[in-house]
Amino acid sequence: MKMLRMADIWTEVGSSIASIMFLYTMFQRYFPHRLRVYITKYVNRILGYTDPYMEISIYEFTENLNQRNGAYTAIQTYLSSKSSKNAKRLKAQIGINNKKLVLSMEDNEVMTDEFQGAKLRWYISRTPRQTQSSSSYRAASDESRYLTLKFHQRYRDIVTGLYLNHVLEKGKAKLMRNRQRKLYTNNSRDDFWCKRALWSHVAFDHPATFDNLAMDPMKKKEIIDDLITFSKARDYYARVGKAWKRGYLLYGPPGTGKSTMIAAMANFLSYDVYDLELTAVRSNGELQKLLLETTNKSIIVIEDMDCSLSLTGRRKNKKDKEEDTEEKDKEEDQTRVEENRSSYDSKVTLSGLLNFIDGLWSSCRGERLIVFTTNYIEKLDPALIRRGRMDKHIELSYCDFEGFKILAKNYLNLDSHHLFENIRPLINETQMTPADVAENLMPKTINEDDSDICLKNLIQALEKRKEDTRLKNEERAKVNKLSSKDGEAIEGDSLTKDGEANEGDSLTKDGVANEGDSSTKGETNQEDESTGSNDKDTRN
Ligand SMILES: Nc1ncnc2c1ncn2[C@@H]1O[C@H](COP(=O)(O)OP(=O)(O)OP(=O)(O)O)[C@@H](O)[C@H]1O
Numbered sequence: 001m002k003m004l005r006m007a008d009i010w011t012e013v014g015s016s017i018a019s020i021m022f023l024y025t026m027f028q029r030y031f032p033h034r035l036r037v038y039i040t041k042y043v044n045r046i047l048g049y050t051d052p053y054m055e056i057s058i059y060e061f062t063e064n065l066n067q068r069n070g071a072y073t074a075i076q077t078y079l080s081s082k083s084s085k086n087a088k089r090l091k092a093q094i095g096i097n098n099k100k101l102v103l104s105m106e107d108n109e110v111m112t113d114e115f116q117g118a119k120l121r122w123y124i125s126r127t128p129r130q131t132q133s134s135s136s137y138r139a140a141s142d143e144s145r146y147l148t149l150k151f152h153q154r155y156r157d158i159v160t161g162l163y164l165n166h167v168l169e170k171g172k173a174k175l176m177r178n179r180q181r182k183l184y185t186n187n188s189r190d191d192f193w194c195k196r197a198l199w200s201h202v203a204f205d206h207p208a209t210f211d212n213l214a215m216d217p218m219k220k221k222e223i224i225d226d227l228i229t230f231s232k233a234r235d236y237y238a239r240v241g242k243a244w245k246r247g248y249l250l251y252g253p254p255g256t257g258k259s260t261m262i263a264a265m266a267n268f269l270s271y272d273v274y275d276l277e278l279t280a281v282r283s284n285g286e287l288q289k290l291l292l293e294t295t296n297k298s299i300i301v302i303e304d305m306d307c308s309l310s311l312t313g314r315r316k317n318k319k320d321k322e323e324d325t326e327e328k329d330k331e332e333d334q335t336r337v338e339e340n341r342s343s344y345d346s347k348v349t350l351s352g353l354l355n356f357i358d359g360l361w362s363s364c365r366g367e368r369l370i371v372f373t374t375n376y377i378e379k380l381d382p383a384l385i386r387r388g389r390m391d392k393h394i395e396l397s398y399c400d401f402e403g404f405k406i407l408a409k410n411y412l413n414l415d416s417h418h419l420f421e422n423i424r425p426l427i428n429e430t431q432m433t434p435a436d437v438a439e440n441l442m443p444k445t446i447n448e449d450d451s452d453i454c455l456k457n458l459i460q461a462l463e464k465r466k467e468d469t470r471l472k473n474e475e476r477a478k479v480n481k482l483s484s485k486d487g488e489a490i491e492g493d494s495l496t497k498d499g500e501a502n503e504g505d506s507l508t509k510d511g512v513a514n515e516g517d518s519s520t521k522g523e524t525n526q527e528d529e530s531t532g533s534n535d536k537d538t539r540n
């Protein structure tokens with residue numbers, strides 16, 4: 001009897017469901033679209049009075065432009081870290097940096113979250129993707145996903161006022177940490193068929209860190225502290241009304257670690273690197289465009305500034321003009337011709353570069369570093385490197401004993417060794433770049449793992465360098481003596497007090513003979529020398 005009644009009930013339920021399905025199909029097929037929209041709207045409204053829960057949807061693509069919705073990506077990233085602990089059906093895929101598997105929620109899976117006592121549920125679903133016109137490009141999949149956040153109405157303020165911002169911030173920060181960083185270069189190739197992209201990029205995977213950078217530990221700490229202060233100073237810059245940027249000038253002989261330091265900075269801050277090749281930029285206008293296309297959290301690098309543009313010559317002409325009034329008009333004409341020619345050739349000018357640095361900052365809101373490198377700081381126009389443009393001047397110099405110890409740790413995994421005491425005086429009195437020291441420390445054969453041999457190689461190289469320098473100095477002293485005997489003028493500053501020749505300006509760029517000059521060994525980070533003071537005089 002009881003069984004019979006159950007069967008009746010099931011039959012009735014079945015026929016009711018069939019009727020509902022039939023009515024729903026009729027509704028979908030025969031009701032006009034507008035009418036359906038109205039009915040759905042009112043049904044939802046009626047249900048809304050009885051249902052205390054609210055929903056917020058975040059779509060994968062924006063409505064109008066069919067572009068990816070940044071909020072969706074950030075929230076999905078936030079959820080992926082939670083869902084691996086929370087959701088039951090997950091999917092795994094290789095992360096952006098191809099390093100590890102990333103788990104995320106499967107479609108139609110539910111994930112719960114809690115924030116300030118509010119209980120929240122997230123769903124991920126699919127919907128047909130809307131494209132704007134039939135001619136527009138359709139992605140391989142015409143479906144897109146959307147996230148739904150469901151919560152009780154009483155948490156409305158918490159969710160809309162705090163929780164969503166919290167999720168966005170966390171998601172963005174995680175995205176930033178996990179992203180594959182890029183090294184951009186400005187590509188000068190023009191193609192007849194396609195529009196030239198201003199920047200082209202490759203993955204940035206440079207292994208350099210501050211730990212393996214050989215330099216004075218105090219100076220290193222100072223730079224690290226400066227970077228940390230900069231990266232956390234968003235509110236400070238906003239308060240004082242300055243654009244959030246900082247300029248660094250790295251200078252020193254070749255092979256002292258300028259490029260390595262830029263890579264270490266980028267790795268330390270997790271920034272992208274824009275390597276700007278000035279000679280490939282055709283006009284000041286293009287320079288501005290390049291700048292505007294850079295993203296936040298990036299380092300814009302201009303390497304070998306002294307070789308990039310012949311800007312300093314023009315400035316020097318102007319100084320000369322003040323001394324020699326007769327030459328004044330002539331030189332002015334010459335300057336004008338050069339300016340005109342450079343704009344005709346669509347080449348970047350000094351003022352274009354200054355505008356690039358100053359103007360850009362005012363138009364970009366995110367944080368950016370700009371780094372110049374040069375082997376010859378004295379060749380740069382003072383206006384280019386004055387305080388405010390290049391905030392910090394860092395000199396990278398020859399390797400001293402402290403630097404050597406870092407390299408010995410990097411290359412030979414040595415903290416101490418009995419030969420260190422032989423190396424200490426040699427390296428402190430010889431001008432050898434970290435690049436040369438590193439080269440000598442590297443095992444010469446694949447089986448040569450004996451650190452004694454590598455250290456002895458270095459000692460030999462240092463002794464040879466010392467001897468070469470001594471011979472060169474002697475030779476130079478002889479030449480000077482001879483020329484003074486002959487009554488020829490001696491350039492007073494070519495001899496130092498102790499009789500050693502100062503090879504400053506006649507240096508070859510092989511790094512061997514690079515002595516004297518302004519770069520005193522061990523002296524680093526001469527911040528903002530006297531450049532600021534000259535600035536006004538040299539600017540027109
Ligand atoms: N201070 C340093 N610490 C660790 N390694 C260094 C340092 N300086 C140079 N090296 C080593 O020497 C190589 C060349 O250095 P890097 O390219 O950074 O020199 P640079 O100063 O940029 O030279 P250039 O002026 O010619 O561009 C690097 O690959 C690095 O291995």
Ligand SMILES: [Mg+2]
Pocket residue numbers: 258259260303373
């Ligand atoms: Mg370099």
